[in-house]
Amino acid sequence: MENKYKSGFVAVIGRPNVGKSTLINSLIGQKIVIMSDKPQTTRNKILCVLTQENMQVVFIDTPGIHKPLHKLGEHMVKAAQNTLKEVDAILFVVDANEKVGGGERYIMKQLQSTNKPVILVINKIDLTAKGKLLPIIAGYEKEYRNISSAADMSKKATGFSAVIPISAREQSNLPALLKELAAYLPEGPQYFPEDMITDQPERLIIAELIREKVLLSTRDEVPHAVAVDVDEIATRKNGDVYIRATIYVERESQKRIVIGARGALLKQIGVDARTDIQKLLGSKIYMDLWVKVKKDWRDRERILKEFGFND
Numbered sequence: 351m352e353n354k355y356k357s358g359f360v361a362v363i364g365r366p367n368v369g370k371s372t373l374i375n376s377l378i379g380q381k382i383v384i385m386s387d388k389p390q391t392t393r394n395k396i397l398c399v400l401t402q403e404n405m406q407v408v409f410i411d412t413p414g415i416h417k418p419l420h421k422l423g424e425h426m427v428k429a430a431q432n433t434l435k436e437v438d439a440i441l442f443v444v445d446a447n448e449k450v451g452g453g454e455r456y457i458m459k460q461l462q463s464t465n466k467p468v469i470l471v472i473n474k475i476d477l478t479a480k481g482k483l484l485p486i487i488a489g490y491e492k493e494y495r496n497i498s499s500a501a502d503m504s505k506k507a508t509g510f511s512a513v514i515p516i517s518a519r520e521q522s523n524l525p526a527l528l529k530e531l532a533a534y535l536p537e538g539p540q541y542f543p544e545d546m547i548t549d550q551p552e553r554l555i556i557a558e559l560i561r562e563k564v565l566l567s568t569r570d571e572v573p574h575a576v577a578v579d580v581d582e583i584a585t586r587k588n589g590d591v592y593i594r595a596t597i598y599v600e601r602e603s604q605k606r607i608v609i610g611a612r613g614a615l616l617k618q619i620g621v622d623a624r625t626d627i628q629k630l631l632g633s634k635i636y637m638d639l640w641v642k643v644k645k646d647w648r649d650r651e652r653i654l655k656e657f658g659f660n661d
């Protein structure tokens with residue numbers, strides 16, 4: 351029997367900082383999802399498309415699921431929960447070097463109620479000592495079964511559909527992960543053209559890249575109070591691209607930090623972001639960055655909507 355083409359949608363779920371964006375980028379081979387060593391940097395639901403000879407996988411990178419602490423949190427959790435209802439399979443990514451904690455239990459509870467195949471992806475095994483991996487896997491499997499039987503005593507406890515240890519950063523064991531994933535995808539058409547890797551408008555990706563540079567260069571001083579809006583993208587006759595963007599912060603003090611002494615930091619952010627954006631667009635980039643204060647934007651519904659956090 352000939353092998354039929356498979357395609358489907360796969361959600362990537364996990365606590366902040368476990369390496370979801372790194373995994374997607376390693377799979378797709380191009381830097382399009384924001385990466386930083388600070389938690390919860392993935393705000394937008396970015397769709398990546400991996401096209402292979404036998405299948406096409408549409409990866410949905412969900413905002414980190416966590417307990418809602420303020421309104422931004424609620425929006426992120428809601429978006430992630432809605433995503434789970436639409437997909438064919440779920441990759442639950444965890445850090446091999448951290449014990450199962452409240453964050454994981456909270457996510458596992460939500461996964462148990464989806465009735466979707468869940469593949470446990472144990473990431474960062476490059477940092478894990480030999481002999482430590484099996485107990486970690488056993489720990490997760492036990493917890494997952496416990497949660498399912500506690501949630502519904504009449505229902506037989508389900509385990510993970512598969513467990514795959516990987517290193518997203520070193521790109522190890524990714525073919526095994528894809529092979530396993532293929533087993534859970536239905537037969538289906540190639541939804542998107544081969545050369546398409548994301549359906550996100552360039553504008554959003556550019557904004558995410560700039561936001562990543564702000565987070566990386568300001569360290570803890572400007573935590574998550576940053577949003578970036580791309581106001582203008584214009585292509586000049588010679589093919590060069592002009593980009594004007596605004597970085598929004600919550601307070602004057604943060605604005606001063608982002609700008610830096612005599613504008614030095616803002617200039618550096620621009621240089622760093624330009625390098626990545628040039629790679630993405632393949633054109634020479636001219637960038638004009640502005641910093642503005644929008645007070646307490648995190649708790650204001652209207653402004654959240656303005657930044658695209660609609661349901």
Ligand SMILES: Nc1nc2c(ncn2[C@@H]2O[C@H](COP(=O)(O)OP(=O)(O)OP(=O)(O)O)[C@@H](O)[C@H]2O)c(=O)[nH]1
Pocket residue numbers: 364365366367368369370371372373384385386387388389390391392413414473474475476477516517518519520
């Ligand atoms: N050693 C090691 N580090 C990794 C690996 N995968 C990711 N990291 C690092 O872990 C940090 C977080 O990675 P991200 O990919 O941004 O994590 P994330 O889960 O997308 O985080 P959020 O977007 O905040 O939800 C980064 O510093 C990565 O370089 C891995 O396999 N091994």
